[in-house]
Each structure stands twice: as C-alpha cells, then as structure tokens.
Amino acid sequence: MRLKRITSAVAVSLVAASLAGCGGNEETSGGAAEDVTLTYWASNQGTSLENDQEVLQPQLDAFTAKTGIKVDVEVVPWSDLLNRILAATASGEGPDVLNIGNTWSASLQATGALTPFDDATMAEIGGADRFLAGSLAATGAPGQPPTAVPVYSLAYGLYYNKSMFAEAGITEPPATWEELVEAGKKLTTPEHWGMSIEGGSVSENIHNVFVFSEQQGGSFFDDAGKPTFDTPENVAGIKQYLDLIQTDKITNPSNAEYSNGTEALADFASGKSAMVMWQAAAGSLEELGMDPADIGVAPIPAPSGAAEDVASIVAGINLAVFDNSEHKPQALDFVEFMTSTPTQIQLNKTYGSLPAVTEAYSDPAFQTEAVETFKSILDDKAVPMPAVPEESQFETLVGTAVKNMLAQAASGTVVTEQAISEQLAAAQQQLAG
Structure with a gap:
C-alpha cells in the first residue's frame, strides 16, 4: 500500500x-x-x-x-x-x-x-x-x-470554522471532496469565502496537487524514477485544485497572489474564509486571534471512489x-x-x-x-514526496506551473484539461533538459 x-x-x-x-x-x-x-x-x-x-x-x-x-x-x-x-x-x-x-x-x-x-x-x-x-x-x-x-x-489537515459551519446548517466536516465543494458553496457569501489557499506559493501548490494526484491514483514519477508528469490522473488532481477558483468559485481569486506562507491562514483566522488546507497550526490560529472553540480539523477528503485514501504528504x-x-x-x-x-x-x-x-x-x-x-x-x-534526485526541480517546475494556471483562472480564463496537460508536458521537457 x-x-x-x-x-x-x-x-x-x-x-x-x-x-x-x-x-x-x-x-x-x-x-x-x-x-x-x-x-x-x-x-x-x-x-x-x-x-x-x-x-x-x-x-x-x-x-x-x-x-x-x-x-x-x-x-x-x-x-x-x-x-x-x-x-x-x-x-x-x-x-x-x-x-x-x-x-x-x-x-x-x-x-x-x-x-x-x-x-x-x-x-x-x-x-x-x-x-x-x-x-x-x-x-x-x-x-x-x-x-x-x-x-x-x-501533516496537512482541513481546518474548518465550527461556528460558520453551524450557521450554514452543516453539522459535520466533509467526508468527500464533493461534500467539501458543496459546503464551500454554502459558505461563500458576501461576507466570506468557502476556502482560502496560498495560490502564489510554489511549495503549497505542489504539496496540494501532489496529494490530489495521489488520491486519483496518479504519480509524477514511475517506480524507476522516470518522470510521468502528463498523465490523466495528474491532470485531474491539478484541475481539482484550480476549480476551487474557476468552476466551484469557493475561493477568492485574489488568493492566487498569496505567496508568503501566512496569508491564507490569516484569512481563515479572521473569518474571511471558512476552510483552509494547512499543516498543523492551531497555535498560529490562536495567535492570529481565532477563538479556539471555532477551530475544527479533519482529514482533507478525497473524491468519491478515490483510488487512494491519501490526505497529506x-x-x-x-x-x-x-x-x-x-x-x-x-x-x-x-x-x-x-x-x-x-x-x-x-x-x-x-x-x-x-x-x-x-x-x-x-x-x-x-x-x-x-x-x-x-x-x-x-x-x-x-x-512522502517522490524520493528521486530531481525532486526539487519537480517541485519548482510543477508548483510554478500551477501558480501560473491559478493566476489565469483568477483572471477569468478557464484552464482546461488540455491546457493543464500541455503545461505538464512542458514542465517534464524542462526537467529532461
């Protein structure tokens, strides 16, 4: 396993x-x-x-x-x-x-x-x-x-605001990705968004899409260490992430610019968003002024019928x-x-x-x-992230590609599966070069 x-x-x-x-x-x-x-x-x-x-x-x-x-x-x-x-x-x-x-x-x-x-x-x-x-x-x-x-x-977990969930009539944290999106739509109002992300951060992007790819049964390298960026599973994992902005519309498009590693968490702590996918950070949330009674945490859910029960790197x-x-x-x-x-x-x-x-x-x-x-x-x-010599380059190339695609989505351009595939193919070619 x-x-x-x-x-x-x-x-x-x-x-x-x-x-x-x-x-x-x-x-x-x-x-x-x-x-x-x-x-x-x-x-x-x-x-x-x-x-x-x-x-x-x-x-x-x-x-x-x-x-x-x-x-x-x-x-x-x-x-x-x-x-x-x-x-x-x-x-x-x-x-x-x-x-x-x-x-x-x-x-x-x-x-x-x-x-x-x-x-x-x-x-x-x-x-x-x-x-x-x-x-x-x-x-x-x-x-x-x-x-x-x-x-x-x-480890990464799904932080959620218990008070916001209760006000929206949501009694449990989402158990599937579809439930997460549904909850995010209920929680997206003129006052706050359903989910905040650190979309300008290369490291946060690659960590998230790596998990989503694993959920789909994908891999960015095969067992021999050969890169396999441009696969349907990897494309699906990245689209799952991009859709938070472009299709599901539960994430503020401005989050595509968040890059210092603290902005998405600060939005969640201040009530500007109801969920955030983050590494263990309850102490930081309290330091940012969030009421500990409002802090809920659950595993990041996978899509229904996911190939792997993965929730974190x-x-x-x-x-x-x-x-x-x-x-x-x-x-x-x-x-x-x-x-x-x-x-x-x-x-x-x-x-x-x-x-x-x-x-x-x-x-x-x-x-x-x-x-x-x-x-x-x-x-x-x-x-774990891939145990290959090119791992750093992989993180930089794919994480940057996702950052750029999030910026496109934030500007109103829908990034299609074909476009994602092309970006991954280009990243793999750069790695080979």
Whole structure:
C-alpha cells in the first residue's frame, strides 16, 4: 500500500555533489562556551518572521543560560530557504545549525555538507529512540546515517470554522471532496469565502496537487524514477485544485497572489474564509486571534471512489548541522536542547505543530482531538514526496506551473484539461533538459 511508504526517506532537490559545506563563525570550538556564538537559520513556523523571533528567543536565552553558548538566529522565509542553503554551500559561508524541510533531507545529504548522525553522534543528543519513527525516517536516504533530526512533525489537515459551519446548517466536516465543494458553496457569501489557499506559493501548490494526484491514483514519477508528469490522473488532481477558483468559485481569486506562507491562514483566522488546507497550526490560529472553540480539523477528503485514501504528504521540519562548522560540539549541544522534551513541548505547543519526540506527548496540550487527528493522518493517510534526485526541480517546475494556471483562472480564463496537460508536458521537457 502506498500509505505504508511513510517509512521511506523523502528526497527533494539534488544539488551538485561537489558542493562543499559552509562554515560557521570565526571563533573556534576549542574556546570557552561563553566565547562561542552559533549561527542558526530557522524556518518560518509562526504567523510572521517577527512572531518566530518572539517565540524562539526565550528558548535561545534559556540555552545560553544553561550552556553559556550564544545563538544568533535568523528566521528565513520558506520562499528563500532552499536557495539560501544552496548558496551557502557553494560559497562556504553559512550557519552552524539550520532548519530544513524534511523532504530536502536525502538530497542535501548527497552534498556531504551536513553532519551525519551516526550511532555515536546520535547518542550525543540523547539517542534515536526518543524520536517518532515516522519523522525520523524522513531524515536522509535509506541505509545511511541520517544527516538531520526531526524538530517539528507536521501533516496537512482541513481546518474548518465550527461556528460558520453551524450557521450554514452543516453539522459535520466533509467526508468527500464533493461534500467539501458543496459546503464551500454554502459558505461563500458576501461576507466570506468557502476556502482560502496560498495560490502564489510554489511549495503549497505542489504539496496540494501532489496529494490530489495521489488520491486519483496518479504519480509524477514511475517506480524507476522516470518522470510521468502528463498523465490523466495528474491532470485531474491539478484541475481539482484550480476549480476551487474557476468552476466551484469557493475561493477568492485574489488568493492566487498569496505567496508568503501566512496569508491564507490569516484569512481563515479572521473569518474571511471558512476552510483552509494547512499543516498543523492551531497555535498560529490562536495567535492570529481565532477563538479556539471555532477551530475544527479533519482529514482533507478525497473524491468519491478515490483510488487512494491519501490526505497529506509526510511533512515536517528537521534540524541539521553543517559538517565543517567550527563549533560542532556546541552545535550538537543546541540540537540536543532543541529536541529535548521541555523545549519540544514549549515550541510545538506554541506553534500548534506536533512534537518530534515521544515523551512530549505526555503533556496535556498534545492529548487533544486535533492532535490525535493529525497523528492519525501521519500514521494512515500520509505519503512522502517522490524520493528521486530531481525532486526539487519537480517541485519548482510543477508548483510554478500551477501558480501560473491559478493566476489565469483568477483572471477569468478557464484552464482546461488540455491546457493543464500541455503545461505538464512542458514542465517534464524542462526537467529532461
């Protein structure tokens, strides 16, 4: 079953194997802890870059108080993070520690720029058995020591506004895609829209259409790793997404421009939309002012008669150390701190994401219906992105094509199946080139 592929390592971008890892700052690891400042690139997990700074700083201060090691953090937008990593690898100038999307793990591992977490290194941060097995599986290529460890575990779910649903006479979250569209039409009024999407975001687009393709029984690569973009199943999955704007008309056309990774969620939190397909984010919704009592979550439904019961990619954020960091012992101390049970509880509680370590689930904050829903999605309804060297190019090419097609739909041009097929064929040709 495809759903059992959760234990496979997920790969994205293949970068040239000749690229070298980037270094840390000029101080040496032999100096006193109080003389060491680690550089840390964090990913945007909260409502804004500024929000992440506010969330992370108390934890960084606690780490400094405990160890004497200072941490200079920069929160990097998702739209820039991979390019920043690749540029740092090429230039030799970059952070000591960084967050990476877990789908990048195997391909970044291939560069040799990241520290392998072999048995001895893993023991330095408390051991591998602390982590969720599914999340730990997405930390590198199969059969090799991982080059990252999980810090935030994630899955996509359908968030819905319970009050809006009740006012529209909808008593249950949709169990099929057809029910979702029907509910979205009831919920689309002069005051709000049925669904918000981040249509200008390449990563959100590819994650969504990948899931929809899987539901249709499609695949963007065959078992041998050969690209198969232009298939009827992939076309149907993309059309399902485009139709939110162009045919079903339950999404504001302006959403085609949303690209910073927070706008669709903000619309949902403020009542401008009644549903949003998003990674675990209850903490961010509350931070944006949404009443927790109004927050409902369910699996993203598949069309009636779907070939596969898929609701999410295997999502998550990993923590990695550049292998030529001049402060590797201190960097590993920081990894141990960030993955410790108290820090995991606090950060994931604030963000509304899922802890990556099992002990954290003893906290009452993670013994909720929403958390159980997301854990169930990860266990039973999630599939990894394609484990192929060209994964990054695939994400960029198809995600950008979908972005452009959404812009066409938003302008009033209906994007047909034939047009989608042509776009996918062109993307596959670019990949081959």
